[in-house]
Amino acid sequence: MMQHSATRKYTVKRGGLQAGATLLAWGMMFALSATYAAAQTAKSALSTQTWTADNGDGSYTNPIFYDEFSDPDVIKVGDWFYLTGTTMHAMPGLPVLRSKDLVNWEFLSYAVDKLDLGPEYRLEGGTIYGRGIWAPSLRYHNGTFYIFSNVNGRMTQIFTATDPRGPWTHREMKRSLHDLSVLFDDDGKVYAVWDYQDMHIAQLNPDLTDIVPGTEKVLFAKDAGMGEGAHFYKLDGKYYILSANYAGQMRMSAARADSVFGPYEVNRSISQGEDFGLVRGYRLNGKPPPFVLSPPDPSVRESLSLHQGGIVQTDQGEWWGMSMLDANSIGRLVNLSPITWKDGWPYFGLPGNLGRTPRSWQKPKTAMPQPVAVPFERSDSFDATTLKPLWQWNHVPVDGQWSLTERPGALRLHALPAKSFWEAPNSLTQRAVGPESQPTVTLDAANLKDGDVAGLALLNYPYAWIGLEKSAEGLALSFYDQTKDKHVRVKAPASYIYLRADCDFMTETARFSYSVDGKTYVPLGDPFIMAFQLTTFQGVRYALFNYNGTDKPGGYADFDAFNLYQAHPHGTMTPVPYAKKIALTSLKSGKGFSVVGGQLKVGAPGGFDVINRQTGRVALRAGDQFVSVDKAGRVTLKNGAPGTNETFQWIETLTGELTLMSLASDRFLRIDPTTLSLTADSPGPLPDGSDGVRFSWRADGR
Numbered sequence: 001m002m003q004h005s006a007t008r009k010y011t012v013k014r015g016g017l018q019a020g021a022t023l024l025a026w027g028m029m030f031a032l033s034a035t036y037a038a039a040q041t042a043k044s045a046l047s048t049q050t051w052t053a054d055n056g057d058g059s060y061t062n063p064i065f066y067d068e069f070s071d072p073d074v075i076k077v078g079d080w081f082y083l084t085g086t087t088m089h090a091m092p093g094l095p096v097l098r099s100k101d102l103v104n105w106e107f108l109s110y111a112v113d114k115l116d117l118g119p120e121y122r123l124e125g126g127t128i129y130g131r132g133i134w135a136p137s138l139r140y141h142n143g144t145f146y147i148f149s150n151v152n153g154r155m156t157q158i159f160t161a162t163d164p165r166g167p168w169t170h171r172e173m174k175r176s177l178h179d180l181s182v183l184f185d186d187d188g189k190v191y192a193v194w195d196y197q198d199m200h201i202a203q204l205n206p207d208l209t210d211i212v213p214g215t216e217k218v219l220f221a222k223d224a225g226m227g228e229g230a231h232f233y234k235l236d237g238k239y240y241i242l243s244a245n246y247a248g249q250m251r252m253s254a255a256r257a258d259s260v261f262g263p264y265e266v267n268r269s270i271s272q273g274e275d276f277g278l279v280r281g282y283r284l285n286g287k288p289p290p291f292v293l294s295p296p297d298p299s300v301r302e303s304l305s306l307h308q309g310g311i312v313q314t315d316q317g318e319w320w321g322m323s324m325l326d327a328n329s330i331g332r333l334v335n336l337s338p339i340t341w342k343d344g345w346p347y348f349g350l351p352g353n354l355g356r357t358p359r360s361w362q363k364p365k366t367a368m369p370q371p372v373a374v375p376f377e378r379s380d381s382f383d384a385t386t387l388k389p390l391w392q393w394n395h396v397p398v399d400g401q402w403s404l405t406e407r408p409g410a411l412r413l414h415a416l417p418a419k420s421f422w423e424a425p426n427s428l429t430q431r432a433v434g435p436e437s438q439p440t441v442t443l444d445a446a447n448l449k450d451g452d453v454a455g456l457a458l459l460n461y462p463y464a465w466i467g468l469e470k471s472a473e474g475l476a477l478s479f480y481d482q483t484k485d486k487h488v489r490v491k492a493p494a495s496y497i498y499l500r501a502d503c504d505f506m507t508e509t510a511r512f513s514y515s516v517d518g519k520t521y522v523p524l525g526d527p528f529i530m531a532f533q534l535t536t537f538q539g540v541r542y543a544l545f546n547y548n549g550t551d552k553p554g555g556y557a558d559f560d561a562f563n564l565y566q567a568h569p570h571g572t573m574t575p576v577p578y579a580k581k582i583a584l585t586s587l588k589s590g591k592g593f594s595v596v597g598g599q600l601k602v603g604a605p606g607g608f609d610v611i612n613r614q615t616g617r618v619a620l621r622a623g624d625q626f627v628s629v630d631k632a633g634r635v636t637l638k639n640g641a642p643g644t645n646e647t648f649q650w651i652e653t654l655t656g657e658l659t660l661m662s663l664a665s666d667r668f669l670r671i672d673p674t675t676l677s678l679t680a681d682s683p684g685p686l687p688d689g690s691d692g693v694r695f696s697w698r699a700d701g702r
Contacts, residue, residue, distance in 0.1 A: 331539020
């Protein structure tokens with residue numbers, strides 16, 4: 001869209017070259033006007049819906065954000081909860097969010113705009129993929145917010161602010177403390193715990209830049225059951241350390257002591273096995289290249305379990321935990337868990353199912369109902385003079401080589417030299433969103449120069465992109481799959497084009513396409529497999545890029561709009577069928593249950609009325625009887641009004657199947673595939689479905 005040309009005035013004169021030039025000018029003006037109109041149409045149609053964990057009925061569904069927010073640390077200050085997490089090589093880093101109910105969050109600031117600690121941070125002669133800022137410890141003391149974060153190859157970094165909206169100041173410690181957590185004790189002393197399994201503890205000096213000589217101590221034996229990612233608390237006079245241990249089975253462990261230096265008693269598992277039934281997806285096999293992917297494996301259990309997080313108490317006295325799930329290629333997702341204190345230990349989960357978190361549950365109680373809120377807007381018209389806060393640069397950006405003002409209404413990326421997209425400076429990224437998402441971007445490539453490559457990428461390892469390449473032969477529309485090291489090139493149908501990626505994070509498959517009118521999209525290349533990997537230590541990111549592969553600066557690319565459409569922006573993909581009659585079928589056995597002669601029988605699915613019990617809970621009624629569960633998980637029928645024993649939390653799995661959790665046993669209804677018995681004794685769905693917990697349902701009992 002070259003709007004200056006489109007506003008020029010022309011005088012038409014008859015005859016000769018002047019008339020031809022005039023007609024050409026009018027043709028150019030018409031084409032540019034059409035391009036401008038198409039751009040405005042794209043902007044006006046931007047999607048505003050995005051994932052929210054709040055179901056709008058007093059319940060929520062995990063994850064709290066369906067995009068990567070790893071290594072969460074949460075604290076409460078006054079009426080607000082505050083949250084931050086890992087950002088690795090993405091800039092700006094360390095987002096600070098706040099909430100009053102732990103479900104609906106507001107973005108406040110980034111603690112660091114640029115972390116420029118050497119050439120590789122700027123993609124000069126190296127990269128910091130999988131490095132940068134990780135595992136932050138968020139704390140508040142005497143009017144100051146602190147974030148402590150270790151950085152690979154450097155000392156621990158400290159960021160401070162008196163207002164969580166910023167500005168934040170930055171300084172560096174004299175020590176490197178791996179996965180640290182900091183505790184400001186009641187007596188004014190400050191302590192840090194860090195490291196893996198054995199864990200170290202030390203007192204910090206008054207300016208927090210070093211440890212006090214002689215105070216460092218090893219807390220645990222290597223096999224004591226503790227892990228890393230410490231969260232250090234003092235609660236009711238006792239000291240607690242929570243950690244994530246990936247030795248054997250992924251889990252959360254805890255330790256407690258009456259003295260800050262111990263001795264500590266260890267509980268090897270306060271959360272274990274909770275993966276919401278998610279199958280382990282594609283993995284990189286070995287150290288590529290070449291890239292070899294291992295396929296999804298439903299038989300692997302507990303490799304994705306909730307881990308690494310902290311706990312917090314509300315004003316109403318409830319305790320809640322926040323931890324993360326390695327949800328395959330989408331990345332690590334933060335989840336909210338009710339905490340059950342038992343024998344002095346903070347178990348993630350419910351009394352009848354300790355260590356297991358319900359995917360859907362009642363929201364934390366608050367003095368006032370909180371409106372549905374999301375921290376970020378994901379679509380962008382680029383009409384503002386600043387980037388929306390969701391956008392992050394891949395590594396430290398090169399200022400002066402990108403702009404929102406050189407052509408108002410567009411993001412302009414100037415092409416800088418790079419060997420490939422992987423090393424391209426000024427790639428603008430945002431976290432991919434699940435379970436399905438469709439980013440579409442409009443690209444004006446009229447000002448690319450030979451060697452320039454611009455487009456839309458899925459930043460991962462391996463990565464893939466679709467875009468336009470300029471060479472002496474003209475413009476080519478290209479797709480590149482790094483897994484196969486394969487290019488697909490066709491002649492570009494236009495220099496102004498729509499680029500799209502359809503991403504399904506349940507199948508971990510993406511498909512790329514393009515359009516010249518924003519209506520009809522044409523596939524390009526084969527489906528791309530998105531894999532979980534630890535090279536970037538992040539999930540998939542959408543990226544807008546422009547680089548020059550001929551070792552020289554190039555032209556520029558203008559991106560008019562970025563539109564992110566999500567088919568399923570809520571935890572429950574299909575609305576709960578309140579007041580309808582449904583038939584339930586176990587997906588493993590193909591059997592259902594019905595009422596025969598006043599008794600529950602497994603066999604052909606029968607019809608049950610779904611009664612609304614509020615906050616996403618239901619009762620199942622057949623005539624005058626309700627399906628009932630006792631604390632031992634036995635399932636019968638009961639006459640009369642429904643109570644706790646007749647109430648189930650309606651919970652969808654991440655892949656959309658129905659599970660029913662009994663409020664009497666805190667466990668899940670299932671039809672045993674072998675014995676065909678109906679019980680409510682399952683701690684949660686298994687990835688391979690062998691427990692008979694997953695159901696399909698049909699409305700009206702047909």
